[in-house]
Amino acid sequence: MKAKRKTLIRHLISNQNIGTQYELAKLLRWKFGIDVTQATISRDIKELGLIKLPLGNGEFFYAMPNTVPPPLAPSKDKVRRTLADNLLTIEAAGHLVVVRTLPGNAHSIASLLDALNMENVMGTIAGDDTILIVIREPEQTDGFIKAIYKMMV
CATH class of the missing domain: 1.10.10.10 (Winged helix-like DNA-binding domain superfamily/Winged helix DNA-binding domain)
Known part of the structure; x- marks a missing residue:
């Protein structure tokens, strides 16, 4: 039993x-x-x-102990505050976006962007102060950048 x-x-x-x-x-x-x-x-x-x-x-x-926890979506306030306080520049080239941050903050911002599960983002790679974001289609790049700026206000 x-x-x-x-x-x-x-x-x-x-x-x-x-x-x-x-x-x-x-x-x-x-x-x-x-x-x-x-x-x-x-x-x-x-x-x-x-x-x-x-x-x-x-x-x-x-x-079960081998279960991966679902990612928690960050609050809008946390996203706004984190981006506004740490993001320096955003530049695009085709379907690639390069984000510059304050030193030591690229990983946390990349993780935050990953947690947002944006459909047009294939993935992020972060260094110490730079994030490379791969956008699915080049024509989605401008919309992605506008969305980031909108999240900051």
């Missing part, structure tokens, strides 16, 4: 966000007719090595 319960727990947490032991026990009871106590759920969670990951809205959910 224990092995079956653990398999069902893995199945449940893989298919939906479950944030509490109570919620997990309730789902086991409702979906599979398995009555368990909170103490049993707690032991199963420990034995399975489950971890809690953030949802980004202040809540957390259980996940």
Whole structure:
């Protein structure tokens, strides 16, 4: 019964966000007719090595330890502040954009841009004070630069 319960727990947490032991026990009871106590759920969670990951809205959910957490989208205020305080210049050449930052800030700005998941951005490469951004199509470059400047105000 224990092995079956653990398999069902893995199945449940893989298919939906479950944030509490109570919620997990309730789902086991409702979906599979398995009555368990909170103490049993707690032991199963420990034995399975489950971890809690953030949802980004202040809540957390259980996940298998090899689960990659979803990237948290930065707040508009954080984006504005980070770009306005650290970005020096933006220049484009075809589908490439070069961003110059204050020394030591290129990595954090590149990570911030990556977290925005902009459809026209293929990727970023950052040094100490320079970021190379690859835009999918050359005609999207101007729109990308305008979007960056718009985020700064």
